[in-house]
Amino acid sequence: MIRRIAIIGLGTMGPGMAARLARGGLQVTAYDVAPAAIERARTMLGTAEGVLDSLGVAPSSAGAGTVRFTDDIGDAVADADLVIENVPENISVKAEVYRMIDGLISSDTIVASDTSGIPITKLQAHISHPERMVGMHWSNPPHIIPMIEVIGGEKTAPQTVATIRELIRSIGLLPVVVKKDVPGFVENRVFYALLREAVDLVERGVIEPEDLDTCVSWGIGYKIAVIGPMALLDMAGLDIYKSVSSFLNADLSNRDDVAPMVLERTNASKFGIKSGEGMFSYTPEQTKALQADRARKLVAVRRILEGRE
């Protein structure tokens, strides 16, 4: 039974995850190597709790859980039933965290990674109890998006996958078990196919970035929240899909490296909202307003999709 959870890494994803898990009645300890990240996370936690209130996510019947911040990794993982590693998407950084916690956790503690797509089989090579390591891939913003992928690596015990799936279900979220440990799992394989094409179209000057977003959000995005891709194939007709894909698939981007448009920006430290500029520019005031507006809309859409409105 999982009651105590340690979250390692409090950047974009960690604070929202902490808020959602605590709302589910769990005792969370939250750690980051950077003191500034811990301070930022305290504010982000409060914001996420406000969004959970507006989503109507009630505390568990056993009462609300807690979030406690710490700057000591040993304190964070001591007594944890589950450690969720949430540090940057880099194998050596993740491996260093596993090395550090290896001697601090008990042999029955489950270690989950929120990796966006590094195969779990690769990550579990860096830990003493690979049978208790699992992928637990949340989607951003993690306190609002209910689906979480659960992925076992070659050495993950089926019971570990089952325990994490049950934990997710028990707090009212939607686990999806990915049956094969493929890079990117399922969500990001589908999403990155879309992003590759979107970046390519903007880079080739086929469309302006703002218009690309309008086209995808109001064309595909709006309906895909209601009708998934497999159901859409049936709605459009497989005969239509056969005809269009027979000439279109060969023309779609198949680039296997990172697009220059992305490299130019990342080389100039233009990472998006977190650095104030990426595909678009953001002042701190705009970022605050944008995040509040997006949360409000995502909450409203989710209420409708769940039939609560």
Ligand SMILES: NC(=O)C1=CN([C@@H]2O[C@H](COP(=O)(O)OP(=O)(O)OC[C@H]3O[C@@H](n4cnc5c(N)ncnc54)[C@H](O)[C@@H]3O)[C@@H](O)[C@H]2O)C=CC1
């Ligand atoms: N940003 C996103 O939309 C999503 C990210 N992910 C995945 O979640 C993981 C974390 O991503 P983000 O939160 O976006 O990253 P981020 O870069 O925003 O935050 C990472 C945090 O980890 C901390 N950190 C670095 N080394 C550490 C260490 N040794 N010990 C403790 N803390 C350490 C950093 O100080 C930073 O606060 C990555 O694997 C990423 O691929 C998964 C779903 C969505």
Ligand SMILES: Cc1ncc(C=O)c(C(=O)O)c1O
């Ligand atoms: C660009 C991008 N990459 C990875 C992820 C998740 O792993 C997300 C997300 O929104 O969840 C993303 O936007």
